[in-house]
Amino acid sequence: MFLVRNDKAQSFLTALGTNTGRKVALGDFEKLERVKPNVQGMHLRAKETYEKLRLLHFDQTRKTVDKHVAARTLATQLVQAATNTRNEIVSQSNALSESGQRAADETFAPLGNRATYDAKTLDWIKETAAQPDGIGKIKAEANKSIAVASVLYNSPHFLTGLAEQVHSNMRLSAVEKYAPKAYAELQESVELAGLVPKYDKFAANVHSSFYTPAIAEQADTRVDIEA
Incomplete structure:
Protein backbone atom coordinates (compact mmCIF):
# COMPACT_ATOMS: atom_id res chain seq x y z
CA MET A 1 0.00 0.00 0.00
CA GLU A 106 3.63 43.11 38.25
CA THR A 107 1.30 41.33 40.69
CA PHE A 108 4.13 40.56 43.09
CA ALA A 109 6.22 43.69 42.52
CA PRO A 110 8.10 44.61 45.74
CA LEU A 111 6.98 47.83 47.42
CA GLY A 112 9.63 50.15 48.81
CA ASN A 113 7.64 50.95 51.97
CA ARG A 114 7.40 47.24 52.76
CA ALA A 115 11.13 46.47 52.74
CA THR A 116 11.42 45.94 56.51
CA TYR A 117 8.34 43.76 56.60
CA ASP A 118 9.58 41.71 53.64
CA ALA A 119 12.96 41.16 55.32
CA LYS A 120 11.30 39.93 58.50
CA THR A 121 8.95 37.73 56.48
CA LEU A 122 11.89 36.18 54.67
CA ASP A 123 13.58 35.46 58.02
CA TRP A 124 10.36 33.79 59.22
CA ILE A 125 10.13 31.69 56.07
CA LYS A 126 13.71 30.48 56.47
CA GLU A 127 13.26 29.63 60.14
CA THR A 128 9.92 27.92 59.53
CA ALA A 129 11.26 25.92 56.59
CA ALA A 130 13.61 24.13 58.98
CA GLN A 131 10.73 22.87 61.11
CA PRO A 132 9.18 19.41 60.56
CA ASP A 133 5.83 20.90 59.56
CA GLY A 134 7.32 24.13 58.24
CA ILE A 135 6.44 23.75 54.59
CA GLY A 136 2.75 23.32 55.43
CA LYS A 137 2.82 26.46 57.59
CA ILE A 138 4.49 28.52 54.86
CA LYS A 139 1.99 27.32 52.26
CA ALA A 140 -0.90 28.22 54.55
CA GLU A 141 0.40 31.75 55.18
CA ALA A 142 1.14 32.32 51.49
CA ASN A 143 -2.38 31.22 50.69
CA LYS A 144 -3.80 33.76 53.16
CA SER A 145 -1.48 36.69 52.47
CA ILE A 146 -0.28 38.10 49.18
CA ALA A 147 2.48 39.85 51.15
CA VAL A 148 3.95 36.49 52.18
CA ALA A 149 3.40 35.12 48.69
CA SER A 150 5.23 38.12 47.24
CA VAL A 151 8.27 37.47 49.39
CA LEU A 152 8.31 33.84 48.29
CA TYR A 153 7.91 34.86 44.66
CA ASN A 154 10.70 37.44 44.68
CA SER A 155 13.24 35.59 46.80
CA PRO A 156 15.71 33.04 45.36
CA HIS A 157 15.21 29.59 46.82
CA PHE A 158 18.57 29.51 48.63
CA LEU A 159 17.51 32.48 50.78
CA THR A 160 14.24 30.84 51.81
CA GLY A 161 15.68 27.60 53.17
CA LEU A 162 13.39 25.71 50.81
CA ALA A 163 14.44 23.09 48.30
CA GLU A 164 14.49 24.52 44.78
CA GLN A 165 11.57 22.44 43.50
CA VAL A 166 9.47 23.13 46.60
CA HIS A 167 10.12 26.85 46.21
CA SER A 168 9.27 26.70 42.51
CA ASN A 169 5.98 24.95 43.25
CA MET A 170 5.07 27.54 45.88
CA ARG A 171 5.77 30.38 43.46
CA LEU A 172 3.55 28.76 40.86
CA SER A 173 0.78 28.23 43.42
CA ALA A 174 1.01 31.89 44.36
CA VAL A 175 0.64 32.93 40.73
CA GLU A 176 -2.36 30.63 40.34
CA LYS A 177 -4.09 32.19 43.37
CA TYR A 178 -3.24 35.86 43.04
CA ALA A 179 -2.69 36.23 39.27
CA PRO A 180 -4.99 33.66 37.64
CA LYS A 181 -4.85 35.24 34.19
CA ALA A 182 -1.05 35.18 34.24
CA TYR A 183 -1.17 31.57 35.45
CA ALA A 184 -3.48 30.59 32.59
CA GLU A 185 -1.16 32.19 30.05
CA LEU A 186 1.88 30.45 31.51
CA GLN A 187 0.11 27.09 31.50
CA GLU A 188 -1.02 27.56 27.90
CA SER A 189 2.53 28.50 26.97
CA VAL A 190 3.83 25.26 28.47
CA GLU A 191 1.13 23.29 26.66
CA LEU A 192 2.06 24.80 23.31
CA ALA A 193 5.78 24.29 23.94
Missing part, protein backbone atom coordinates in the same frame (compact mmCIF):
# COMPACT_ATOMS: atom_id res chain seq x y z
CA PHE A 2 2.94 2.34 0.66
CA LEU A 3 6.34 2.71 -0.98
CA VAL A 4 8.33 2.20 2.22
CA ARG A 5 7.33 -1.11 3.74
CA ASN A 6 9.20 -1.45 7.02
CA ASP A 7 7.11 -1.74 10.17
CA LYS A 8 7.94 1.74 11.49
CA ALA A 9 6.91 3.46 8.26
CA GLN A 10 3.76 1.37 7.93
CA SER A 11 2.75 2.19 11.51
CA PHE A 12 3.36 5.94 11.05
CA LEU A 13 1.48 6.13 7.77
CA THR A 14 -1.45 4.07 9.00
CA ALA A 15 -1.82 6.47 11.93
CA LEU A 16 -1.46 9.46 9.62
CA GLY A 17 -4.55 8.27 7.76
CA THR A 18 -6.76 8.54 10.87
CA ASN A 19 -8.10 11.49 12.83
CA THR A 20 -6.83 9.96 16.07
CA GLY A 21 -3.36 9.41 14.66
CA ARG A 22 -3.13 12.99 13.43
CA LYS A 23 -4.26 14.30 16.83
CA VAL A 24 -1.47 12.32 18.49
CA ALA A 25 1.15 13.54 16.01
CA LEU A 26 0.04 17.15 15.53
CA GLY A 27 -2.13 18.04 18.52
CA ASP A 28 -5.89 18.34 18.94
CA PHE A 29 -6.83 21.66 17.34
CA GLU A 30 -10.17 21.70 19.19
CA LYS A 31 -8.20 22.13 22.42
CA LEU A 32 -5.68 24.63 21.05
CA GLU A 33 -7.72 27.78 20.58
CA ARG A 34 -4.78 30.15 20.10
CA VAL A 35 -3.30 28.16 17.21
CA LYS A 36 -6.45 26.35 16.10
CA PRO A 37 -6.43 27.60 12.46
CA ASN A 38 -2.77 26.63 12.06
CA VAL A 39 -3.07 23.15 13.55
CA GLN A 40 -6.41 22.49 11.86
CA GLY A 41 -4.89 23.47 8.53
CA MET A 42 -1.97 21.15 9.21
CA HIS A 43 -4.37 18.28 9.88
CA LEU A 44 -6.07 18.90 6.53
CA ARG A 45 -2.76 19.12 4.72
CA ALA A 46 -1.57 15.86 6.30
CA LYS A 47 -4.81 14.09 5.36
CA GLU A 48 -4.64 15.27 1.73
CA THR A 49 -0.98 14.32 1.45
CA TYR A 50 -1.66 10.90 2.91
CA GLU A 51 -4.31 10.25 0.25
CA LYS A 52 -1.93 11.27 -2.55
CA LEU A 53 0.80 9.04 -1.15
CA ARG A 54 -1.58 6.11 -0.83
CA LEU A 55 -2.74 6.45 -4.44
CA LEU A 56 0.83 6.89 -5.65
CA HIS A 57 1.48 3.25 -4.86
CA PHE A 58 -1.11 2.26 -7.50
CA ASP A 59 -0.04 4.80 -10.14
CA GLN A 60 0.72 2.76 -13.26
CA THR A 61 2.06 5.77 -15.18
CA ARG A 62 5.13 5.99 -12.94
CA LYS A 63 7.98 3.53 -12.52
CA THR A 64 9.38 2.79 -9.06
CA VAL A 65 12.03 5.53 -9.17
CA ASP A 66 9.51 8.13 -10.31
CA LYS A 67 7.14 7.14 -7.51
CA HIS A 68 9.85 7.69 -4.91
CA VAL A 69 10.74 11.05 -6.47
CA ALA A 70 7.08 12.10 -6.31
CA ALA A 71 6.84 10.86 -2.72
CA ARG A 72 9.94 12.88 -1.84
CA THR A 73 8.22 15.98 -3.23
CA LEU A 74 5.12 15.27 -1.15
CA ALA A 75 7.29 14.77 1.93
CA THR A 76 9.20 18.01 1.38
CA GLN A 77 5.98 19.99 0.97
CA LEU A 78 4.36 18.44 4.04
CA VAL A 79 7.44 19.00 6.19
CA GLN A 80 7.56 22.64 5.11
CA ALA A 81 3.93 23.06 6.15
CA ALA A 82 4.71 21.35 9.48
CA THR A 83 7.71 23.64 10.00
CA ASN A 84 5.59 26.73 9.39
CA THR A 85 3.00 25.48 11.90
CA ARG A 86 5.72 24.62 14.40
CA ASN A 87 7.21 28.10 14.12
CA GLU A 88 3.83 29.71 14.76
CA ILE A 89 3.33 27.49 17.81
CA VAL A 90 6.73 28.56 19.14
CA SER A 91 5.91 32.21 18.51
CA GLN A 92 2.59 31.99 20.34
CA SER A 93 4.14 30.02 23.20
CA ASN A 94 6.86 32.63 23.66
CA ALA A 95 4.33 35.48 23.54
CA LEU A 96 2.18 33.82 26.19
CA SER A 97 5.18 33.11 28.39
CA GLU A 98 6.36 36.72 28.21
CA SER A 99 2.89 38.11 28.83
CA GLY A 100 2.19 35.76 31.73
CA GLN A 101 5.56 36.37 33.34
CA ARG A 102 5.18 40.12 33.02
CA ALA A 103 1.73 40.03 34.61
CA ALA A 104 2.97 37.83 37.46
CA ASP A 105 5.95 40.10 38.10
CA GLY A 194 5.02 20.62 24.51
CA LEU A 195 3.84 20.34 20.91
CA VAL A 196 7.17 21.43 19.43
CA PRO A 197 9.01 18.09 19.89
CA LYS A 198 6.01 16.36 18.30
CA TYR A 199 6.39 18.43 15.16
CA ASP A 200 10.13 17.74 15.02
CA LYS A 201 9.42 14.01 15.31
CA PHE A 202 6.66 14.26 12.72
CA ALA A 203 8.99 15.87 10.18
CA ALA A 204 11.62 13.17 10.67
CA ASN A 205 9.02 10.41 10.32
CA VAL A 206 7.59 11.89 7.14
CA HIS A 207 10.91 11.74 5.32
CA SER A 208 11.78 8.26 6.54
CA SER A 209 8.31 6.85 5.84
CA PHE A 210 7.31 8.42 2.52
CA TYR A 211 10.20 7.35 0.29
CA THR A 212 13.58 5.64 0.12
CA PRO A 213 16.31 8.23 -0.55
CA ALA A 214 18.58 5.75 -2.35
CA ILE A 215 15.81 5.00 -4.84
CA ALA A 216 14.72 8.62 -5.32
CA GLU A 217 18.32 9.65 -5.93
CA GLN A 218 18.53 7.30 -8.89
CA ALA A 219 16.54 9.91 -10.81
CA ASP A 220 19.62 12.15 -10.65
CA THR A 221 21.41 9.77 -13.02
CA ARG A 222 18.83 10.26 -15.74
CA VAL A 223 20.28 11.52 -19.01
CA ASP A 224 18.36 14.24 -20.83
CA ILE A 225 18.66 13.16 -24.45
CA GLU A 226 16.82 16.23 -25.71
CA ALA A 227 19.24 18.73 -24.24
